[in-house]
Amino acid sequence: MSDEKLPESHGSEGHEVAVHGDPFADPGLPAHEPRRTDIDERAAKRAERQVSLLFIVSMLATIGFIASYVIFDIDKIIYVFPLGHISALNFSLGLTLGVALFCIGAGAVHWARTLMSDHEIPAERHPIEADDEVRADVIEQFRTGAAESGFGRRKMLRNTLIGSMALVPLSGVVLLRDLGPLPEDKLQHTGWIAATPAKPIQLINMNTNEPMKPEDIVTGSLTFAKPEGLEESEEGFQEQIAKDALMIVRIAPEDLKDKTSAGLGFEGILAYSKICTHVGCPISLYEQQTHHALCPCHQSTFDLSDGARVIFGPAGHPLPQLKITTDEKGFLVATGDFAEPVGPSFWERA
Known part of the structure; x- marks a missing residue:
């Protein structure tokens, strides 16, 4: 079997096709x-x-x-x-x-x-x-x-x-x-807008849910507050607290650098928005010795003794401050809304 050979015609025919024929030749365009x-x-x-x-x-x-x-x-x-x-x-x-x-x-x-x-x-x-x-x-x-x-x-x-x-x-x-619907002026105001000198709104401690008095605020401490009447059980609470939340700090008078900011407080007690002016994260870190508040999201740092101005990070605005005083019962109250919109910048805010 090993000596048996294929007919010559088989090999020669294939060789002839490979040599004289081009299987990849351009066939040209068919007639239009x-x-x-x-x-x-x-x-x-x-x-x-x-x-x-x-x-x-x-x-x-x-x-x-x-x-x-x-x-x-x-x-x-x-x-x-x-x-x-x-x-x-x-x-x-x-x-x-x-x-x-x-x-x-x-x-x-x-x-x-x-x-x-x-x-x-x-x-x-x-x-x-x-x-x-x-x-x-x-x-x-x-x-x-x-x-x-x-x-x-x-x-x-x-x-x-x-x-x-x-x-x-x-x-x-x-x-x-x-x-979504047009915001109209909703970005300009918070729940504190209902406060007036004639009808102030009490500051409520968010931990105890009780009204706050000046003697409750220890120098160097940081406390969070909300407006009176805003309850967690209510529908829309999270949306409202995202604009209304406050940081309450008490700074010794000799440590206050911004006298205008001090005039909006009461006996060294200052109320600032808790919402970072970068992208709206809640601020919760406070350093007593330097009076610096730190946003944990992107490390924007605000000096609360100097009008909450930005000293580090991407935030573009100081934290808005709320004017506070005391009512006839000695409770801390707000007499108006923030002077500036809270939270991050938007198209109508420089």
């Missing part, structure tokens, strides 16, 4: 076959109407998207087979936006396949950097393609495409409404 729209103007007009109809449907779907945003309540639930019970707003927004984008894409594809030039043009590979001759050729090809696309000649196609493309971005603009 014109489309029906190339030779029948009625078919071309029909295709033009079909493409324009898709663009018009896209425009109507975009208008439907905006209308759905206004018509449907966010809590409205509907039954859609086979999806089940879903949000009417989400369903309508997804459906209309999907139709708007699909019709633009389908119209563009239909336009390219039926009305734009479809002549195949081979192009050899060339260096990335083109010479002047190639640039001129590309510009000329672009002009030729623009002319052959019929963009300038077929006005109905051009106008409906422009209309659908112009309306679709409105969907994104309308979605900005989901960022």
Whole structure:
């Protein structure tokens, strides 16, 4: 068996194919076959109407998207087979936006396949950097393609495409409404705004939930307070305390550097916002000897003896101070709101 050889014709035939034949030869381009729209103007007009109809449907779907945003309540639930019970707003927004984008894409594809030039043009590979001759050729090809696309000649196609493309971005603009209701002046005020000299609001110790007196505040100590009437059991407590929380410190008069800040306090007792002016983290670290308060999130440091000005870190503003005094019963009270907005900066705050 080892001496048996294959017929010569088998090997020679394969060798001949490898030598004289090129299995990777360029077969060239097939003969161009014109489309029906190339030779029948009625078919071309029909295709033009079909493409324009898709663009018009896209425009109507975009208008439907905006209308759905206004018509449907966010809590409205509907039954859609086979999806089940879903949000009417989400369903309508997804459906209309999907139709708007699909019709633009389908119209563009239909336009390219039926009305734009479809002549195949081979192009050899060339260096990335083109010479002047190639640039001129590309510009000329672009002009030729623009002319052959019929963009300038077929006005109905051009106008409906422009209309659908112009309306679709409105969907994104309308979605900005989901960022929430306009804040109006809510960022400017806190729960302490209800305090007036005639009707002050007591400072309540957040640990004991009892009103605070000056003799309760030890020099060098840090205490946290909230406004009278704000209870943890109430709905919206966390949202409100995020603006109303106070740091109460008592600093010896000789250590106070800012006399204006001292005038807003009572016998060395100062009330500052607990909310860091960087990104709104709660401040809870206090160093007695230096009177520095440290935000644990990004290490912004405030000097409470000097109007809570920033001495280190990314915070851009001092901590707002609340004016306090005592009422006829000797309890610490606030007589007004913060002079500056609490928390991080926003677009209306320099």
